[in-house]
Amino acid sequence: METERRGAGTALGTRTRGTAHVVLPAYNEEDSLPGLLTRLAAVALTERVVVWLVDDGSADGTAGVAEAGHPGLDVRLVRHPVNLGLGQAVQTGLRAALGEAEPEDVVVVMDADDTHDPALIPRLREEVARGADVAICSRFVTGGDDSTAPPFRRLLSRGAAVLFRRALDLDGVHDFTSGFRAYRVSLLGRAAGHWGERLIEERGFACMVELLLKLRHCHPVITEVPLVLQYDRKLGASKLKLRRTIGQYLKLLLRDRLAPAPHRAL
Numbered sequence: 001m002e003t004e005r006r007g008a009g010t011a012l013g014t015r016t017r018g019t020a021h022v023v024l025p026a027y028n029e030e031d032s033l034p035g036l037l038t039r040l041a042a043v044a045l046t047e048r049v050v051v052w053l054v055d056d057g058s059a060d061g062t063a064g065v066a067e068a069g070h071p072g073l074d075v076r077l078v079r080h081p082v083n084l085g086l087g088q089a090v091q092t093g094l095r096a097a098l099g100e101a102e103p104e105d106v107v108v109v110m111d112a113d114d115t116h117d118p119a120l121i122p123r124l125r126e127e128v129a130r131g132a133d134v135a136i137c138s139r140f141v142t143g144g145d146d147s148t149a150p151p152f153r154r155l156l157s158r159g160a161a162v163l164f165r166r167a168l169d170l171d172g173v174h175d176f177t178s179g180f181r182a183y184r185v186s187l188l189g190r191a192a193g194h195w196g197e198r199l200i201e202e203r204g205f206a207c208m209v210e211l212l213l214k215l216r217h218c219h220p221v222i223t224e225v226p227l228v229l230q231y232d233r234k235l236g237a238s239k240l241k242l243r244r245t246i247g248q249y250l251k252l253l254l255r256d257r258l259a260p261a262p263h264r265a266l
Helices: 033-043 062-068 086-098 118-129 151-167 185-198 207-218 242-258
Strands: 002-006 019-026 048-056 074-080 106-109 134-138 181-184 222-226
Touching: 019 033, 019 086, 019 118, 033 048, 033 062, 033 118, 048 062, 048 086, 062 074, 074 086, 086 106, 086 185, 086 207, 106 118, 106 185, 118 134, 118 181, 118 222, 151 242, 181 185, 185 207, 207 242
Parallel strands: 019 048, 019 106, 048 074, 134 222
Antiparallel strands: 002 074, 106 181, 134 181
């Protein structure tokens, strides 16, 4: 694994205190990244932003886009020589960000396919500043919308939301599978200190639910903000496999039921 810095610069405008470390797990997102980095650079005019782009063994020019960087945006490239899956890409990005994050910073994870709007990052920071440990961009609260997504994706995410809300005791969570969240640095640090390399074991899309399930043992305050999913901006093919992901969700739920809770307070 290698880390490189590209495009670091000083943006104009008044910045807020603390840094938003934005983790972008990316696999073959060469076409989508330029637009996303442009939107992130706009946020960086008023926010301190560091982008941790994890190239998960892409076969296209994803790494080259990160290496080229973007004016006014601090982009750090972390590379997996081969594709290890979304879960390991997220874990690599979290560890890279935590290695440099300060206590007043936040870690934001979002998709690299330009379907998530970086303009929500200041709102996520506000939620953490007000006391949230996890702030989720949710499609399923008032103001949220996922109508641009294909029917099978909408059915999967909504079905998973119903399943996990009924099976788990997590107050305030409606969107369990959202890949766009902000985390308090101290919360991630406590969880990483306990689980180590086992913080994320799922390779696929179920990793976002897995992380939330493990973080709940830290008794976090969780809030949600509305997310209008912009799936119509997606340029590449979907990497989600419906049957495989459903199986991963069910296995994750079973494993969570069978696994003992941490033996000490986190």
